[in-house]
Amino acid sequence: MPIVSPHRLDPLVDGRQSERAMRVRRGVQRLMSAARVALLPEMPLDSGRRADLVGLTEKGEFVIVEIKSSVEDFRVDRKWPIYRLHCDRLYFATHPDVPLDIFPEDCGLILSDGWGAEILREAPEHKLAGATRKAMVLRFARLAADRLQVAEWAANPYMTGLPEAS
Structure with a gap:
């Protein structure tokens, strides 16, 4: 039985993402895939927020x-510090038309052209607590399944009656 749908069923794009943000995401996904990082886009977190991409190394x-497609996108979105509670490393990803100096120095930085991406600055490590890591592993696994x-x-x-997508 095939595991990929031939039909357009895309719960991972809800209309809030711009075309430019989706191109940045594609480049980052290719970069992370090459580094053997398993990714889930649009992952809900225990804090009630939803991360653009969550990777498990x-x-x-x-x-x-966290994908930022413009200066305005970065300025209006102040929820990103909460993401530190859910990861060992936090990165921003953007494209060449966004000035790189707007991003905080204490986060990693990825530049994507839509076809590929490059890590310009590694994210500093801040280890998750054991209980948080376990909760994240369970959330990641259940969402992927x-x-x-x-x-x-x-x-x-x-099959009739599709199950609810997360």
């Missing part, structure tokens, strides 16, 4: 990548 470390199930159900013509 082969070492079991969590990274969060839920999304896979939705994709499989959508691809199977014999």
Whole structure:
């Protein structure tokens, strides 16, 4: 049974993301995939926020990548400090038309052209507490499994009544 839907079922794009932000995301996803970091886009967190990209490294470390497509996008969004509570490393990702000096020095910085991306500044490490890490692993695994199930159900013509996507 195929695990990827041939139909346009995209719960990971809810209309809030601009075309430019989606291009930045694509480049970051390619970079992280090459580094063998498993990614989930639009992951809800215990704090009630939703991270643009959450990655799980082969070492079991969590990274969060906050995508900013413009200066205004960065200025109006002040929720990003909360993301530090949910990751070992926090990055901002943007594109070449955004001035890089607006991003805080104590966060990593990724530049994406939509086809690829490059880490310009590594994110400093701040280790998660054991209980937080366990909660994040469970949330990450359950969300990935839920999304896979939705994709499989959508691809199977014999299944009726799709499960709710997370």
